[in-house]
Amino acid sequence: MEHIAADDRKFCTIDEAERGLARREFFFVYQPKLRLQQGRLSGFESLLRWRHPSRGVLTPDSFIDLVEDSPLTGSFTNFIVAEAAQTLVDWSARGYNTLSLAVNLPASEIGQPGLASKLSALLHNRSINASRLQIEVTESTDPGSIEVLASGVKSLKESGVSVAIDDFGAGCWSLTVLHRIGVDTLKLDRKFMCDIQDNAxxxxxxxxxxxxxxxxxxxxxxxxxETRAQFAWVSTIGHIDCQGYYISAPIGREQIDEFVSRHRLIH
Known part of the structure; x- marks a missing residue:
């Protein structure tokens, strides 16, 4: 597991990120999600990494704020959804036709005109069922109009793509927002699990x-x-998915086959 100091982020520049995108220095790792009551793997969340030529592998903490506040946001969105579509094609070729893949996009991108139609065409041209792709909406310092966000979510859902709110409870996502934007999936932030054993x-x-x-x-x-005790407790809740390091740390593309085979979680 890579570790990036918080101070590293100030050394990343827009020019570096733009060159890195052109040179395909950005890539995905994948964290599994389990559907507890059915005892099976439901899919993976893709997590962006940057193989920086001089600083090694960087996590989004080192660059995502910089990118989201820049004109590069649209270019990164195009890269992320294209990589996701190709990943789903590769999985289908391996017989993993039931696995879903989630990608993270900032709230500010969801309301951009044409995103839903772009995704629909991308998936249709690759013969991928749109429901296998999930967009996880991440918070941003300025998510923009809730009405625009809600309209963007509605368009994505109409195209067949699934939509989730990511890290609910970590920032400014409120119950009002939850009610108004009508997503398919709610992801509870990891902080709720930190003291689950000690705090009723x-x-x-x-x-x-x-x-x-x-x-x-x-x-x-x-x-x-993250722990056996946490996993045992969430297993009692009923009809949820879960993810975390107790199940698996994020893994590389080349490890997907081995993970699926070892856990025998697809049926």
Missing amino acids: NSKVVVEALVQLGQRLGMRVVVEGV
């Missing part, structure tokens, strides 16, 4: 949010499952 209130909050999401017709994903 944390359990109450997680259970309440799971119930709320499910009553709103959403699938709920619990992030940050």
